[in-house]
Amino acid sequence: MIRLTYLAVLAGCLLLTLPLDRVLGLRVLARWRRLVLAVLPVAAVFGAWDGYAVARGQWWYDTGQTVGIALPHRIPLEEALFFLVVPTCSVIGFEAVRACTGWSCGDERATQRSRRSRK
Amino acid sequence: MSYTVAACAAVGAVVLLDFAVLGTRLLGRRIFWTAYGIVLLFQLIVNGVLTGRGVVRYDAGAIIGVRFVHAPVEDLFFGFALVTATLVLWVWAGRRGVDRRGSEHRSSASGGGAQRSRKSTREDRGEGAGRTRRDP
Numbered sequence: 001m002i003r004l005t006y007l008a009v010l011a012g013c014l015l016l017t018l019p020l021d022r023v024l025g026l027r028v029l030a031r032w033r034r035l036v037l038a039v040l041p042v043a044a045v046f047g048a049w050d051g052y053a054v055a056r057g058q059w060w061y062d063t064g065q066t067v068g069i070a071l072p073h074r075i076p077l078e079e080a081l082f083f084l085v086v087p088t089c090s091v092i093g094f095e096a097v098r099a100c101t102g103w104s105c106g107d108e109r110a111t112q113r114s115r116r117s118r119k
Numbered sequence: 120m121s122y123t124v125a126a127c128a129a130v131g132a133v134v135l136l137d138f139a140v141l142g143t144r145l146l147g148r149r150i151f152w153t154a155y156g157i158v159l160l161f162q163l164i165v166n167g168v169l170t171g172r173g174v175v176r177y178d179a180g181a182i183i184g185v186r187f188v189h190a191p192v193e194d195l196f197f198g199f200a201l202v203t204a205t206l207v208l209w210v211w212a213g214r215r216g217v218d219r220r221g222s223e224h225r226s227s228a229s230g231g232g233a234q235r236s237r238k239s240t241r242e243d244r245g246e247g248a249g250r251t252r253r254d255p
Contacts, residue, residue, distance in 0.1 A: 005168075005172060005174055006169065006174050009165055009168055009169060009174075012165075013161065013165065016161075031217075031218035033212075033217050033218060034209065034212045034213060034217040034218040035209070037208060037209075037212045037217055038205050038206070038208040038209035038212055039205055039208075041208065042201060042204045042205045042208060045204075046197075046200075046201050049125065049129075053122060053125075053181075056181070057178050057181075058121070058122050058177065058178050058181035058182075059122070059175055059176060059177045059178065059181070060175075060176055061174060061175055061176075062173050062174050062175075062176065065172065065173070065174045066174070083201070086162075086165075086198075086201065086202070087201065087202065087205035089158075089161075090154070090158050090202045090205055090206060091205060091206065091209050093154050093157050093158055094150070094151075094154040094206050094209070096154075097150055097153050097154040097157070098150060101150065101153070103148070103149060103150040103153075104148075104150070105145060105148055105150045105151065105210050106143060106144065106145065106148070106210055106214065107210045107211075107213030107214045
């Protein structure tokens with residue numbers, strides 16, 4: 001059971017945030033192209049950093065608390081999932097704040113510009 | 120390079136990405152800091168569990184030694200860089216119209232294109248709840 005510690009933490013993150021996508025109508029998962037563009041490059045860089053740090057012995061994982069599937073550079077599967085799950089949850093959280101407050105973040109400008117040019 | 124140096128460099132790189140490279144200037148907006156505050160709360164919980172239970176362990180020589188809710192303070196910078204870089208790319212991709220299916224949004228001179236743009240603006244503000252029925 002303890003081998004599921006890390007996986008359970010990730011599942012908890014998803015259980016808390018994924019419902020928001022539907023309940024608040026955020027459409028983050030529906031806009032998957034944009035999500036992939038935001039998440040994958042960052043995950044690649046931080047995954048490489050992780051591999052570098054593990055190779056240098058700066059940190060390591062307790063194999064007794066992970067399911068035991070190892071990726072190259074002795075990175076557990078959960079760590080790779082972390083770089084996909086946490087950023088995705090962050091985007092959902094960001095969009096939830098926008099939905100609740102109506103505050104802008106700068107990506108509305110392109111559509112407003114095209115509206116002006118039509119007049 | 121120690122974790123301390125790498126973590127500080129990552130924060131610097133993300134600030135550069137936001138202000139100089141992509142020009143999203145997300146770090147100057149209250150929506151970002153509000154969202155980040157919420158994410159930070161959860162990061163402290165997640166990190167606290169992972170480091171407190173010893174799922175991740177650190178070489179004392181690679182960190183400065185200051186800990187916050189079990190985790191090395193460097194983890195806060197690591198998390199900030201990870202989350203901020205993702206949100207900067209998300210907003211940047213939104214400004215480029217990535218979620219509006221390729222070239223369609225570029226034909227804004229036609230009425231149809233402008234209508235689609237207007238709809239996208241509503242969706243960007245999180246008011247597109249009515250359309251979730253069409254999602255798979």
